[in-house]
Amino acid sequence: MELNVLELKEKLDSEEITLIDVREDYEVKICYIKNSMHIMMNQIPNNLDLLGKDNKYAIICHSGVRSLAVTQYLVSLGYNAKNVIGGIDEWALKVEKTMKRY
Numbered sequence: 001m002e003l004n005v006l007e008l009k010e011k012l013d014s015e016e017i018t019l020i021d022v023r024e025d026y027e028v029k030i031c032y033i034k035n036s037m038h039i040m041m042n043q044i045p046n047n048l049d050l051l052g053k054d055n056k057y058a059i060i061c062h063s064g065v066r067s068l069a070v071t072q073y074l075v076s077l078g079y080n081a082k083n084v085i086g087g088i089d090e091w092a093l094k095v096e097k098t099m100k101r102y
Contacts, residue, residue, distance in 0.1 A: 001071060002083045005091045008058050017056045022070050023088070027062060031088060031100045041066050044073065053078055060084040060091070062102075 003011070011017040012035070019036040021028060028038050039047050041061070051057065057079060061067040064087045074081040084091075092099040 001075060001081075002085050003058060004085050005094050008060075008084050008091070009095050011056075011058065017058050017082075019058045019060060019084075020070075021088070022059060022061050022066055027102070030102050031092065033060070033088065033091060033096070036060070041070055044070055048077070051079060053080070055080065057081040058084050061087050063087040063089050 008017070008019070012019060012033075019033060021032060021036045021038045022041040022044065023038075024040055032038070037050070039050070051074075057074065059067040059071045059074070059081055064083060064085055067087060068083045071081045071083040088099075089101060092101045
């Protein structure tokens with residue numbers, strides 16, 4: 001139910017997975033991963049119609065706490081979702097090293 005940022009990059013590059021960023025609007029203005037969907041954590045239940053149960057999703061937040069809760073919620077509803085360990089902060093450290101951190 002988890003993947004690290006290097007696994008995420010590989011899956012995004014091969015278009016195997018859709019990334020959902022569950023951070024707040026102000027956080028996404030600081031930095032974001034190209035081509036990710038932005039649905040704030042508290043808006044996930046209202047936007048389930050945007051998600052397909054046949055798709056694979058990676059869920060990301062700042063450090064992995066909020067995304068873990070969203071991942072567990074989506075999995076409980078039958079979605080194929082994985083939490084990104086370390087979140088966008090880890091992504092900035094290991095993948096996109098020029099990304100602004102906060």
